Amino acid sequence: MHLLVFIKQVPDASQVRVNYNTGTLIREGVPAIINPFDKHAIEEAVRIKEKFSGTVSVITMGPPMAESSLKEALSMGVDNAYLLSDRVFAGSDTLATSYALWAGAKKIIEEKGDVDIFLSGKQAIDGDTAQTGPGIATRFDIPLVTYAIAIKDIDLKKRTIEIVRLIESGAETIETTFPCFITVEEEINKIRYAPLPYLIRAARATIKILNTKNTKIDSSKCGLKNSPTKVKKAFTPQKRERGEMINKGSMQDTLNFLYENIESTLKDMGKI
Amino acid sequence: MIKQDIGEYKHIWIFVEHKDGKAKSVSFELISKARELAEVLGCEVHTFALGKKVKHLADEVFRYGANKFYFIEDNLLSEYKTEPFRDAASYLIDKYKPEIVLIGATTLGRDLAGTIATKLNTGLTADTTGLDIDKKTNNLLMTRPTFGGNLMATIFCPDNRPQMSTSRPGVYKAVEFSVEGEVVEESFKFNKSNYLKTVIDKTLESEEAVNLNFYDVIVAGGLGMETKENFKYVKELSSILGGTWAASRKAVQMGWAPQTRQVGQTGQTVHPKIYIACGISGAIQHQVGMKSSEIIIAINKDEEAPIFEIATYGIVGETGKILPAMIDLFREKIKKER
Numbered sequence A: 001m002h003l004l005v006f007i008k009q010v011p012d013a014s015q016v017r018v019n020y021n022t023g024t025l026i027r028e029g030v031p032a033i034i035n036p037f038d039k040h041a042i043e044e045a046v047r048i049k050e051k052f053s054g055t056v057s058v059i060t061m062g063p064p065m066a067e068s069s070l071k072e073a074l075s076m077g078v079d080n081a082y083l084l085s086d087r088v089f090a091g092s093d094t095l096a097t098s099y100a101l102w103a104g105a106k107k108i109i110e111e112k113g114d115v116d117i118f119l120s121g122k123q124a125i126d127g128d129t130a131q132t133g134p135g136i137a138t139r140f141d142i143p144l145v146t147y148a149i150a151i152k153d154i155d156l157k158k159r160t161i162e163i164v165r166l167i168e169s170g171a172e173t174i175e176t177t178f179p180c181f182i183t184v185e186e187e188i189n190k191i192r193y194a195p196l197p198y199l200i201r202a203a204r205a206t207i208k209i210l211n212t213k214n215t216k217i218d219s220s221k222c223g224l225k226n227s228p229t230k231v232k233k234a235f236t237p238q239k240r241e242r243g244e245m246i247n248k249g250s251m252q253d254t255l256n257f258l259y260e261n262i263e264s265t266l267k268d269m270g271k272i
Numbered sequence B: 001m002i003k004q005d006i007g008e009y010k011h012i013w014i015f016v017e018h019k020d021g022k023a024k025s026v027s028f029e030l031i032s033k034a035r036e037l038a039e040v041l042g043c044e045v046h047t048f049a050l051g052k053k054v055k056h057l058a059d060e061v062f063r064y065g066a067n068k069f070y071f072i073e074d075n076l077l078s079e080y081k082t083e084p085f086r087d088a089a090s091y092l093i094d095k096y097k098p099e100i101v102l103i104g105a106t107t108l109g110r111d112l113a114g115t116i117a118t119k120l121n122t123g124l125t126a127d128t129t130g131l132d133i134d135k136k137t138n139n140l141l142m143t144r145p146t147f148g149g150n151l152m153a154t155i156f157c158p159d160n161r162p163q164m165s166t167s168r169p170g171v172y173k174a175v176e177f178s179v180e181g182e183v184v185e186e187s188f189k190f191n192k193s194n195y196l197k198t199v200i201d202k203t204l205e206s207e208e209a210v211n212l213n214f215y216d217v218i219v220a221g222g223l224g225m226e227t228k229e230n231f232k233y234v235k236e237l238s239s240i241l242g243g244t245w246a247a248s249r250k251a252v253q254m255g256w257a258p259q260t261r262q263v264g265q266t267g268q269t270v271h272p273k274i275y276i277a278c279g280i281s282g283a284i285q286h287q288v289g290m291k292s293s294e295i296i297i298a299i300n301k302d303e304e305a306p307i308f309e310i311a312t313y314g315i316v317g318e319t320g321k322i323l324p325a326m327i328d329l330f331r332e333k334i335k336k337e338r
């Protein structure tokens, strides 16, 4: 079985601060990490591999520094790591990104064989778009299963997989066939400490670089210029000011005051 | 990139999401917002629905001011699966060429929108909280939070049509505005062998699996709830307010709530109208998951707790005392008003 995981290196969003004077993000000193959801996608792929045997490949599109994330993926038990890196990709939106990753994945398939299961995180914590996975799945024209919280069963003979996914009102179990594309939630698994053999192998492994020269990526479909969506402006949201501390003496008065303050909101929402 | 002839695209389309034949309120919210945009653009608001039985939704969308209702009914669409929905929606959009397509940023909507945009080779802006028209160019301006709500970005899609966006539920107000609309039935020839997914089981409304983002009121408990038993207050208050309940990571670690209900960096990001934090300190990892809530009410016995820095209303006190009183008060008020 061959599993391919899409991972993105992102700034740790919880450590990003806002400079309200300049209206910009303070990114200095903010560590670059594997997008947390993608780490669970790697973990799931490695677990499936350990159970059913096979290989796990990962690919990331990003600048050369994203190599450190690929190394980390290797230490988690990944077999092949690819860095899709080329200047022409800079500024790609999700349509252009899913195009480039799809083309990169096809190159990996050429080298390492057909992929049975593609995995990605449900979304990246920097952009929060959750579009890249569905975009790649559509380009491959394979079944897409988003928001997966458990893989229940895999039948290698029938080449089917049962996946539990979140829906608005609960969860549903989906059965589908290989190849398929799964985007994962955090609760799909617990990440284990990297075992020593994986760490040793990771230290030795080489990372393959993919770019417009060694793949069939059409650079007229990549990058800022060829992305349909553009950023008109970026700004910091209004700073959340410290609001009102309510203390009206008695608890009853305090709560009544709170209620009066939110009454019109409750009305607008149709609650009362 | 091949530039499209964008002039032939006209009207705003709203995807009508429904469950068991009942339209989701986000659809009406978007129709109302689209009416404002349509006035600027001088066009109409059209809607489309897919399902086994959806024709009856026409009356509802006309009540909110939609001028047209397109629909496709097919057994294959009886429950949501990405691929047949994607193909039917892409077919309609490709045929009628709306200039804007808006879809609710629900679990379903976000699953669907990315696949449609890829098929139609157009831009999609996810999870927007603001929509506007650029008066000079008539382009749609779509504003959305990024970096865990730390930065807002306004996105536009100048050369491709339709301009697509998923929009968060609860941002716009649904306003009734009766219109004599037109119903158009369409059909799509599905190639059944293309669809390789079956839904074999559904667990509904389970305590475990919940999409918190679907709710406009969230009552969350933290370590300051003190016992698992006390979480009943969190649940009760949320149910009186017609919302749902959630927890901080520490409460999850205590086993007081399942991980699926955790709000924060490693849980879910939520943006309800009202978020009530009960006995939650407001650590940065918790804040990134909830600080774009419209109204934050914090109850904490420590007046120095960081949650008060971002709370709209803060009450200093014991959760075990304040919550029961709050439940009584809200229950009585809400009954009276109804």
Ligand SMILES: Cc1cc2nc3c(=O)[nH]c(=O)nc-3n(C[C@H](O)[C@H](O)[C@H](O)COP(=O)(O)OP(=O)(O)OC[C@H]3O[C@@H](n4cnc5c(N)ncnc54)[C@H](O)[C@@H]3O)c2cc1C
Binding pocket: B221, B222, B223, B224, B225, B226, B247, B248, B249, B250, B251, B262, B263, B264, B265, B266, B267, B268, B278, B279, B280, B281, B282, B283, B284, B285, B286, B289, B299, B300, B301, B302, B305, B317, B318, B319, B320
């Ligand atoms: C990588 C990473 C990811 C994380 N992700 C998340 C995440 O997704 N979500 C999340 O929530 N946390 C997350 N955390 C943990 C986070 O840092 C905090 O530890 C956690 O949010 C604290 O939970 P708490 O507020 O319930 O508990 P505490 O911080 O212990 O706060 C309890 C609060 O309750 C108050 N209190 C106590 N007793 C009472 C009482 N009787 N009445 C009223 N008030 C009372 C106290 O004054 C205190 O402010 C993460 C941490 C890390 C390192």
Ligand SMILES: Nc1ncnc2c1ncn2[C@@H]1O[C@H](COP(=O)(O)O)[C@@H](O)[C@H]1O
Binding pocket: A006, A007, A008, A009, A035, A037, A038, A059, A060, A061, A062, A094, A097, A101, A119, A120, A121, A122, A123, A124, A125, A127, A128, A129, A130, A131, A132, A133
């Ligand atoms: N540049 C990238 N390289 C590899 N994978 C990516 C990249 N961008 C997004 N992804 C994958 O797509 C998922 C969704 O990302 P997004 O659409 O940006 O929210 C992520 O969790 C990753 O698995």
